[in-house]
Amino acid sequence: MQVANRPSSDALNSDGTIKDFAVEPSVVLKSPSLHDLTEVISRPIEAKATLKWYIALAVSASLLMLEMVCWGISFYYGSGMWGNNIPVAWAFPIVNFVFWIGIGHAGTLISAILFLFRQKWRNGIARFAEGMTIFAVMCAGLFPLFHTGRPWLPLYLMPYPNKHAVWVNFLSPLVWDVFAVSTYFTVSLFFWYTGLIPDFATLRDRTLGKDLISKIKKSVYSVLSLGWRFSNRHWRHYERVYLILAGLSTPLVLSVHTIVSFDFAVSGLPGWHTTIFPPYFVAGAIFSGFAMVVTVLVFIRYIFDMQHLITVETLEKMNKIILLTGTIVGYAYGMEFFIAWYSGNLIEQFTFINRAFGPYAWAYWIMISCNVISPQMFWFRKLRRSVPIMFVISIFVNIGMWFERYVITVTSLARDFLPSSWGWYNPTLVDFGLLLGSFGMFFTLTLLFVKFMPVVSIAEIKSVMDEAKPSHHGGDH
Amino acid sequence: MSKKAKNNAMSENKESQKLFALTGLFDTPDEIMHAASAASKKYRKYDVHTPYPVHGMDDAMGLGESPIGWCTLLIGTSCMLMMLGFIAWVSLVDYPLVWAGKPYFSLPGYIPILFEVTVLTGAVSTVLILFFIVSGFPNNNHPLHDTPYMQRTSDDKFGLCLEAADPNFNEADAKGLLEKMGAKNIQPVYYEKAEADAGLSLTHPAFVSFLAFVIVGVSGAAYFGLNRMVFMVPFNYMSVQGRAVAQEKNNIFKDGRSMQKPVAGTVARGLLPYPFKLDDQIKAQAEAGKYLSNPLPRTEAVFELGKTQFDSKCSACHGYYGEGDSRLNGKFPAPPTLHSKKVSEWTDANIYHVITEGQNVMPSYAKQLTRDERWAVVHYIRALQRSLKPKETDLQ
Structure with missing residues (x-):
């Protein structure tokens, strides 16, 4: 395991396994040296993949195959293979789109907003959450692309001079959505990559083997790191850029789900046409995103034995945010009902009574019990710190948040103004395949990411260790 | 690889190689801060390499605040204004349409797009400026790469690098400064032969012709490929889909006709039945x-x-x-x-x-x-x- 020319690390046993060790800037169980940090974070990348990883990858890659097949069917035969029809023309694809975009929001929140608030506990999970953002937006983006019916013509979504001599409607929320989601993806990708560059350079400098695989690895890391040299003349700008990106991403993440909610709120349909939608959607996005981060972190922590990097303290803080946002979402559900009653609008009132007690009541009550009731467990410290319990609750929250989008989309469309135009929605097998398969895509990308890239920012976590600050300068930190 | 070997074997061909810098490693951030302050008093061309950004180092090196935020502001704002101008031209000149009873130019509805464009261009241009203009990347040919110095500074050590290009540089003085500040592993770093000569540049004829070849090839393939593609299954589904032609047979209806009679009692628009029809x-x-x-x-x-x-x-x-x-x-x-x-x-x-x-x-x-x-x-x-x-x- 030990490579020549590399000092040994106290954090590792002679066989490369990790000794008692924890990275938690605020709660350091055993103060690691800078070298220990490099070793521990690089270990999953440099060590051989474990059997657990292969099993997890096999399962998620199979689901990814399922998704590819279903996308193939949708591509060849068209969107008629789905259950979408009048009146429920927006169904699974839009539900899945909003669900995955919401998942992505936790990543930006952790990497940008908590960065601006100088929350040091975020360092252990920020890189991971940023990666999750990108994968979630990739999963999300496919759904509206195929929902257009002709996914090979995405350029029609963009305002470009064309032979049809028409332009997109700049007043349409759907066009705002194109701008918001593509901006969100691009900026998240740049943010993520900017953070990765010094770590790629560290990996590059650690890859010293003379065999062909090491040489290829080294070239790949060299290209990816762009030739980063850890020079302070670069760090000076780099830190400022990171701050700017965090500052830009913060309003961006709020705008994205606001605009996604406009897709609904700007229309005139009862149950959609409400002003509460933007804050309600943003809170819901953070809620579901944090739940997904907890689910995946617990899972990855098990697959890669990362208990020392992703500590219970970090997870507990995540659970507190889940509790907070879950309560906000519960408040929004109540407020929707109140406003429906208070407005005196009969159709609005009918919509909400129909949601809770109509033919889709089962979906509504799954949503309420998963989103409002289950996170309330986190009031108790013991439950908040119990890994199996948080795993189960976070999965509940994911289910509940998927059903929230289902309830909003399907119940409002299935029964709108005229009883003569009411209908029912039946998803097809392709719909279910795409939903299940999108999880396969997400987990496959996540597993590959954790295996081949540093899942914790090496440079950033070093900078928050106590020994990292110069004593005569750092009194204020 | 070769450079590491080269540095190990540098004593043999010292004369033939050009010195890039003298480097020294330090163990703690405190030490490197003192060393950087000392170096800044004597040299202009020197650098500090640390595994993470050390706070206060900019002051120690006498560097001001990074001005890169102004680029973000300038580019983000100007792209926003350009987008506003573009939308105004589309909505007022090229394609004026009334949408939902709103005025041709209705600013509130453009705010989401203007915001996204500002963020997108601001963020992307800032990152590109940082890496490609300010830092001069990609640069994997720098003399410091693959040296033991770089391998330690990317891990846990703090390095000071005094460059030979500085007018005040003198190998003995520089070594003295590093020793005085308590540096370990003081080592010279040399240019590699190939690097000392000019490398490939963006205007190199080979690169330019490669680029031209790629542009012509990709656009040609895209043009001919896309023009063919629209006539292929499934891309042609919209143009060749089944439809009911007025005088043709149609199996959907019981009587086998495409054109169906109106329901009994149907009144055509503008035609009321004439009520004064009597035998008399x-x-x-x-x-x-x-x-x-x-x-x-x-x-x-x-x-x-x-x-x-x-x-x-x-x-x-x-x-x-x-x-x-x-x-x-x-x-x-x-x-x-x-x-x-x-x-x-x-x-x-x-x-x-x-x-x-x-x-x-x-x-x-x-x-x-x-x-x-x-x-x-x-x-x-x-x-x-x-x-x-x-x-x-x-x-x-």
Whole structure:
């Protein structure tokens, strides 16, 4: 395991396994040296993949195959293979789109907003959450692309001079959505990559083997790191850029789900046409995103034995945010009902009574019990710190948040103004395949990411260790 | 790899290699801060390499605040304004359409897009400026790469690098400074031979021709490929989809026809059923006279319409002036003149009824003339009658 020319690390046993060790800037169980940090974070990348990883990858890659097949069917035969029809023309694809975009929001929140608030506990999970953002937006983006019916013509979504001599409607929320989601993806990708560059350079400098695989690895890391040299003349700008990106991403993440909610709120349909939608959607996005981060972190922590990097303290803080946002979402559900009653609008009132007690009541009550009731467990410290319990609750929250989008989309469309135009929605097998398969895509990308890239920012976590600050300068930190 | 070997074996060919810098490693951030302060007093061309950004290092090196935020602001704002101008041009000049009753240019609806464009261009340009302009990347040929110095500074050590290009640089002095500050592993770093010569640049003919080849190839392939693609399954589904053609067989309906009869009792737009259909024509005409009146005003356009329709549909039998001088040369019974006392005394509705329902040998013209056209013809007949019996007031 030990490579020549590399000092040994106290954090590792002679066989490369990790000794008692924890990275938690605020709660350091055993103060690691800078070298220990490099070793521990690089270990999953440099060590051989474990059997657990292969099993997890096999399962998620199979689901990814399922998704590819279903996308193939949708591509060849068209969107008629789905259950979408009048009146429920927006169904699974839009539900899945909003669900995955919401998942992505936790990543930006952790990497940008908590960065601006100088929350040091975020360092252990920020890189991971940023990666999750990108994968979630990739999963999300496919759904509206195929929902257009002709996914090979995405350029029609963009305002470009064309032979049809028409332009997109700049007043349409759907066009705002194109701008918001593509901006969100691009900026998240740049943010993520900017953070990765010094770590790629560290990996590059650690890859010293003379065999062909090491040489290829080294070239790949060299290209990816762009030739980063850890020079302070670069760090000076780099830190400022990171701050700017965090500052830009913060309003961006709020705008994205606001605009996604406009897709609904700007229309005139009862149950959609409400002003509460933007804050309600943003809170819901953070809620579901944090739940997904907890689910995946617990899972990855098990697959890669990362208990020392992703500590219970970090997870507990995540659970507190889940509790907070879950309560906000519960408040929004109540407020929707109140406003429906208070407005005196009969159709609005009918919509909400129909949601809770109509033919889709089962979906509504799954949503309420998963989103409002289950996170309330986190009031108790013991439950908040119990890994199996948080795993189960976070999965509940994911289910509940998927059903929230289902309830909003399907119940409002299935029964709108005229009883003569009411209908029912039946998803097809392709719909279910795409939903299940999108999880396969997400987990496959996540597993590959954790295996081949540093899942914790090496440079950033070093900078928050106590020994990292110069004593005569750092009194204020 | 080669550089590491080179650095190990540097003593042999020292003379043939050009010195890049003298480097030293430090163990703690405190030490490197002192060393950087000391170096900044003597040298301009020196650098500090640390595994993470050390706070306060900018002050120690005498570097100010990074100005890169101004680039973000400038580019983000100007791209936002450009986008606003573009949207204004589209909405006001090139493609002005009324959307949902809003003004052509309605700023509140553009705010989301303007915001996203600002963030996108600001963020992307800042990152590109940082790496490609400020830092001069990609640069994997830098002399410091693959040295033991770089391998330690990317891990846990803090390095000071005094470059030979500095006018004040003197190998002995530099070594003295590093030793005085407590540096370990003081080592010189040399340019690699190939690096000392100029490397490949973006204007190199080979690179330019490669780029031209790629551009021509990709755009050609895209043009021909896409033009073919739209005629292939499944891309052509929209243009070749099944459709119901009016006179063709169609299996969807029971009677096998594409064109279906309207449901019984369907009323076409603008066509109300004529209510005065009785066996007794005289009575029906009188009924119509009682309940109907000409809805059209006497305008020039109405008279024009009436004349056109009269000339094309009525004049063959009634003559251009309604005198009953048929052009059919007796092959068809000529009608009586429209200037008779009887017709002159009829109401407009009586004439309208005759056109609609027919009279004696004259068939119904309801299929040839729409309702409005029939009323216009009535006005025109009135004008013809007046033209043969003008009143004195008409002269005025």
